Amino acid sequence: MTEKIRRWIHTNLFSSPLMGLLTVFTIVVLAVVxxxxxxWAFLDAVFVGSSRAVCGGGACWAFIADRLDQFIYGRYAPAERWRVNLAGLVLLAFTALAIWPRNPFRVLCVALLVTLCPAIxxxxxxxGVFGLxxxxxxxxxxxxxxIILTFATVAISLPLxxxxxLGRRSGLPVIRWACTIFIEVLRGVPLLTVLFMAMVMLPMFLPEGITFDRLLRAIVGLSLFVSAYFAEIIRGGLQGVPRGQYEAAAAIGLGFWGAHRQVVLPQAFRLVVPGIVNTVIDLFKDTTLVSIIGLFDLLGIVGQSLKDPNWLGLGREGYAFAALVFFVCCYAMSLFSQSVERRIKSARH
Structure with a gap:
């Protein structure tokens, strides 16, 4: 075991003079910081209190404890927050059934995840219904x-x-060029521009007196933007499927949609799992941009809470908490992606 550890240290930390210098420099920095x-974060920190007056020289986590409900639920009515918890459990249950590898009804569960689950x-x-x-x-x-923005956007943008x-690979020039233009235009503009277009320009194209909810418009803008990235990721997966798979599907009598649904797309998705999860992680972080258009996500609520006279000057604690939450969520999605890749690799062997 000692020899194995020594070999690992030499390979990963001191494989060259430059690598050894960087390792020593990193150790010194960590020893100081x-x-x-x-x-600051633990020994001198304050964890309980109702105002800035209780804070000392360390971190004032009392601010996080006092505002934790708002950081999770926003301005949702306290008496109705059980509905948010129940909605989260429903989403978690449908997602677990959809990703459970031994579920014999997995395809049905995936379909319900993007249809019935959003409705519930x-x-x-x-x-406004059923007594709610x-x-x-x-x-x-x-x-x-x-979480809601991420889920709704993925549910819409992934099928799109x-x-x-498929349209960009179509043999019909009109469909191919229309899809190509849509993809390249959406990938060539900033997400913030798309959100502002959804907020400002979309109502201008609607008939007089007809409007959409602000959250719905944000979901539409995010979905159109992310679908362009999903399209390129999936197109790469389709190109990675051997030509013989297409020919085999045609040989057993499958048409275009049947071949893609049963043979081509399942193989393509296995190839692009990292790209899809990476895009979902980016989307989850990009949902913080909705605070600019008047929707207050976690980061927006933290910014609003810092304006409270009772908690002025605690930006470090607020933004450190937000960063930790986003890191935990994104790292969990990354671990899930790695587990899926390992299952796919083991299934091939």
Whole structure:
């Protein structure tokens, strides 16, 4: 074991003079920074309190504890927050069934995840039916808004991305060029521009007196933007499927849609799992941009809470908490992607 550890240290930390110098420099920096950071974050920190007055020289985590409900639920009515929790459990249950590798009804569960699940979550969150109080979307916020935006956008943009990828490979010039223009235009402009277009320009093209909810317009803008990236990722997967698979599907009598649904697309998705998950992670982080158009996600709620006279000057704690939450969520998605890749690799062997 000692020899194995020594070999690992030599290979990964001291494989060359430059690598050894960087390793020593990193150790020195960590030795200087980590004790001070630990003292600020834990030893001198304050964890309980109702105002800035309780804070000392360390981190004032009392601010996070006092505002934790708002960071999760936004301005959602406290008496109705059980609906947000239930919606999260429904989403988690449908997702778990859809990704469970031994589920014999996995295809059906995936279909329900993008059809029935959004309907149930929408009814729970909005209300107005079945005796549930109506909660307008301008009261939604916090981490729950980031999750809802990510889920809704992926549910819409992933199927649209598949259609765009197939359209770009179409033999019909009109369809191919239309899909190509859509993809390249959306990939060539900043996401913030797309969101502003959805907020400002979309209502101008609607008939007089007809408008869409602000959250719905944000979902539409995000979905169109992300679908262009999904289309290119999936197109790369389609190009990675051997030509013989297409010929084999045609030989057993499958048409275009049957061949892609049963033979080509399953293989293409296995090739592009890292790219899809990476795009979802980017999307989850990009949902923070909606605070610029008047929707207050976790980062927006943190910024609003810092304006409270009782908690002025605690930006480090607020943004450190937001960074930690986003890191945990994104790292969990990355670990899931790695586990899927390992299962695919083991299945091939």
């Amino acid at each position: 980590l004790p001070a950071l630990f003292r 979550v929408g009814v729970l969150m909005v209300g 109080a109506f909660v307008p979307t301008d009261q939604w916020g916090g981490l729950s808004l980031n 991305g598949v259609l765009l990828a």
